[in-house]
Amino acid sequence: MSGPKGRRGLHIALGVLVLLLAAGVVVGGVYVAREHQDREQAAADQDRYGDVLAAAREEIEAFVNIDYRDAQKSIDAVAAGATGDFAKQYDSSTKDVVEILTRAKSVMDGEVLWAGVVDADNDSATVIVATTGTVSNTQTGNKPVARQFRIKVDLVREDDEWKTSNVEFVG
Template sequence: MLRSRRRTNIALYVVALLTACTTALVGVVVVRAVQEEPAPALAVEAGGLTAASAAERREFSEVVAAATEVATAFVNIRYDDVDASIERVRALATGEFAEQYDSGTDELLELLGGARAVMTGEVVWAGVVTAAQDSATVIVATTGTVANDQTDQAPVARTFRLQIQLSLVEGAWKASDLQFVEGLA
């Protein structure tokens, strides 16, 4: 009886060892396959998430890059180089946003020069809300500083959340609307 139990234990041990080795081997094969074939990018459609085509991924990338460029130009403005700062934003604007920006330029010049204001910033994240062939909406978060006479020229932290409406104009994405968004963390 003892001998029979010992054989059974050895057999179970061998089966457990073979199962463990097989599991490890399958795990290695699966991990290598996943590493060689990345997961598909996802696009949001009315019915839910779907795999995005290469063209859709390229379009999303272009939209995010354009919104990032607009936001970066918008949050980097200097009183001592105000014309270049304004022109960077103006070059990326179209439609109603371009008109609104142009109509506020005189007030902006006065405000920046009078306070000797310097605002710097960078985009920390951006996400596409909607995208179509010729329009897109992107939420952008920025972080940076502002220094002016009120702060005794000491940089003070500033963060902004912007909703940027983009329009495709002659092959280039331009801002057709820009809104400050409150309540996003």
């Protein structure tokens, strides 16, 4: 088999082997590229979720901490994170809220216990937030009474920031 037929068969076998190896390299490269893209997407998703959670926590912390002695500071903190119809509704009701808070000598102290993203994409998100805290006012004899809230927060992305577009008590 050292003749021309033997060499020809060897050349064909080597050619097929080279083609198979080249195909394997291409397929492997495609898988590596996909894995890299998947990891980049997962990192971007993780960053977005972190930003969404931070914005929701900040807004609700402002929302559940209000003191009649400096109500405007609390109102301004909520307004800073609000947008759209929520911002308009909140802004239009703040004068009445300050009056009610002052008359009742209301103080609400609270904190976010946990928050979880329900849904998120590049431009909008929904977060459920659980809070705990106390409320004291003239109706409670100015003694702190425990309060827990479950709040659904809708957010939208505006100018590279997450803003609250709706707040809804859910339980």
